Amino acid sequence: MDYKKLDNEDLKYIIDLVKDADRVLYGENINEEYSHDELSDTTSYPDVVVKVTSTEEVSEIMKYAYENNIPVTPRGSGTGLVGASVAIEHGIMIDTSLMNHFLELDEENLTLTVEPGVLLMEISAYVEERDLFYPPDPGEKSATIGGNISTNAGGMRAVKYGVTRDYVRGLEVVLPDGRIVEFGGKVVKNSTGYAMKDLMVGSEGTLGIITKAILKLIPLPKKAISLLIPFPTLEQAIGTVPLIVKSKSIPTAIEFMQREVIIDAEQYLGKKFPDNSSDAYLLLKFDGNSTEEIERAYDSVAKICQEQGAIDILISDTTEREESIWKARGAFLEAIKGSTTYMDEVDVVVPRSSVNEMVEYIHNLYKEVNIRIKSFGHAGDGNLHAYVLKDDLSEEEWEEKMTLAMDKIYNKARELEGQVSGEHGIGYAKKSYLMKSLDPAHVELMLGIKKAFDPKNILNPHKVCQL
Amino acid sequence: MDYKKLDNEDLKYIIDLVKDADRVLYGENINEEYSHDELSDTTSYPDVVVKVTSTEEVSEIMKYAYENNIPVTPRGSGTGLVGASVAIEHGIMIDTSLMNHFLELDEENLTLTVEPGVLLMEISAYVEERDLFYPPDPGEKSATIGGNISTNAGGMRAVKYGVTRDYVRGLEVVLPDGRIVEFGGKVVKNSTGYAMKDLMVGSEGTLGIITKAILKLIPLPKKAISLLIPFPTLEQAIGTVPLIVKSKSIPTAIEFMQREVIIDAEQYLGKKFPDNSSDAYLLLKFDGNSTEEIERAYDSVAKICQEQGAIDILISDTTEREESIWKARGAFLEAIKGSTTYMDEVDVVVPRSSVNEMVEYIHNLYKEVNIRIKSFGHAGDGNLHAYVLKDDLSEEEWEEKMTLAMDKIYNKARELEGQVSGEHGIGYAKKSYLMKSLDPAHVELMLGIKKAFDPKNILNPHKVCQL
Structure with a gap:
């Protein structure tokens, strides 16, 4: 694409417009953080970062960029995992973090x-x-x-x-x-x-x-209680989920986790998880307006779990225990990241009835591709997070094995009528998998929509459906 | 727009394609029903109606229409209220009612x-x-x-x-x-x-x-119980709604109704409503998995209603009574229609906090414009259904007064940060109000999306955002 390269005149215009030089970063003042997001290996610096403070400012910057054909990339706190907030074509980065009122x-x-x-x-x-x-x-x-x-x-x-x-x-x-x-x-x-x-x-x-x-x-629901339920096998744990969903007691959350990820989290947080003796766990949360209401709901679900072979039902009914469990769950991504040299992510979503097949497939890839993969995720909605770990592989080995593992996982997800992303998005890193999973007519429609909004293609180019 | 007028050759192609002459209607075989929907005064016949039975058939017809620049209008059972399923440019009507598996x-x-x-x-x-x-x-x-x-x-x-x-x-x-x-x-x-x-x-x-x-x-929730709650005034009834929504007991439905509409429904159905002695009512429904759970929920809401001046709380806890109330509610549109010679509808939605102001405004229009207007609707979500009645006005008077009333209602809705339609859509009849309520940039984006999907503009032209 043919964009105008940002020059000193553009920079001067932006500084004059913003009227606060401290909010316009360029050259060496652009922190390395602005060149990437939380995970993807997509790296590219913007020419200028503007820490905007109002809608009018954003509007004026966009008008200028549009007239002058300068690419613009919006960014929040940069916690994305697929490179959506990376300034591939450089140009202007609009950092919205000061618009925080x-x-x-x-x-x-x-x-x-x-x-x-x-x-x-x-x-x-x-x-x-x-x-x-x-x-x-x-x-x-x-x-x-x-x-x-x-x-x-x-x-x-x-x-x-x-x-x-x-x-x-x-x-x-x-x-x-x-x-x-x-x-x-x-x-x-x-x-x-x-x-x-x-x-x-x-x-x-x-x-x-x-x-x-x-x-x-x-x-706000007045109370929440969580159940941590160890199972002998992951298959049994996940096989229980459709039965829970079909029951009339809908939990707020149904997460699955395995011992190795729990141990990573314990090490990362320096704190013990309530239990790590089993291979596989379901973590359920129930909320409601009274303890009795919640108890009635989880009683029937606990029964279902026991019938499916659950080893125990650990009830966390104190705020302290509740927080410690969910804090550990919240730290899984960082904990896994801390356990290896580098990693890449998969965020596929499959119909709930296929979670077991998908998880087992990912699990067996370890043997097939010979690369470590850790997964956890939202069993209740079919959205799995799997992390392919580099460990001490060479760059070359990593590229080869990671690509192979990714290809296989996305192929399997397609086979199970799943989708590329449940919540992380496509950004820059997952475009090729999106293209493989969609009908060309579907991609054409998305490009047509992009064109209706952004005929000059200056806003966040090369993302989602744009090669 | 410049479309090809459907001719005998096109007709022959379609009959050959469908392979079942009974499913292709043309000329005098096109029932009058196909020229309009349930309410709008938009009337236009298609040249041919195809009662499709498969996706492939729809696809083949669209391919032919696209190649030959023939307009196509899809239609279900024609119960819309804003003319969305009327074949403004004639051409082919695709009736999906046989695709009912x-x-x-x-x-x-x-x-x-x-x-x-x-x-x-x-x-x-x-x-x-x-x-x-x-x-x-x-x-x-x-x-x-x-x-x-x-x-x-x-x-x-x-x-x-x-x-x-x-x-x-x-x-x-x-x-x-x-x-x-x-x-x-x-x-x-x-x-x-x-x-x-x-x-x-x-x-x-x-x-x-x-x-x-x-x-x-x-x-399926195991049980549902409704409360019919008479209030001395409509203002008190509707003023209670935000308090109910803020409470922790969310009803399934919160409807408001006035005596005159209830009497219309009684006459239309030939059946008595449980109560018609008050000017205004809230009708609430609660569902859940046990009588106790539902009772706990409606107890607190009943208390709120009483504090706001409710005259009584009529509990319908038998299936029979429940059905008779909701059947009456379901018949309001037909009942009002039966009470006049002709009518037109308004389906505005306003923020819940503005329902009272909107309803009062519509109520007072009767005096201002001197035309009968009846309203009822979804107080719980701010979506009002108002019907402007022709009664024995001449065509000329009707046009003038109806247009004036409509203009005023939509202006008021805009002033209250509402939207033109809560659920009936824009179709053909409400386009001018949509255009007045949206920013030109917004309309341009919608037209751009339409173009991305339908570059030749053959599918349901003149609807939603297209003049």
């Missing part, structure tokens, strides 16, 4: 309006203090809400509550040409034209820059 | 795969018999699921369960050029490219023809 809590409509740079952990603290609840709960709490919306992050409570898209009611978006539009609003239902709000959610910064979000809140 | 019930993944012509009432009967539940519950039970998906129908259980889009996991779609694509699938989470499934839902037959849908089911 709570704009309005509307208790009558149960909405929270925020700027995109507010962190997930800040949102949960803010609303829970007020007896309200924002259910999406991805592991990475230092992600920005703008980033969560851009990947349609799922998280651990999706089984009962759904994903980020379900909790975004309205968005303010700056289009690639600088125009500001609003999609949705505070309304609960909407059949007014095409589903622009839903389309924007999960578009990974390729269609517009989110500058404001109206989130849906619900009343 | 249940394809698969997957009890492990809790999905139901159906053809688009299956009726909403057939779905609820089929799944509830099997102890499963498809929550979306629009009043019009003889609508097809394809039609429900095309308007993103909401219905009465949206307060607790959400709308149609939330229960569509995957779609098979025939594109305007005849290619067949699949969006989504049986997976529960999906961040794999743009939200094509979500975009297709609510696109009112303008982007593609839905030929198969994978629906999400949930376990």
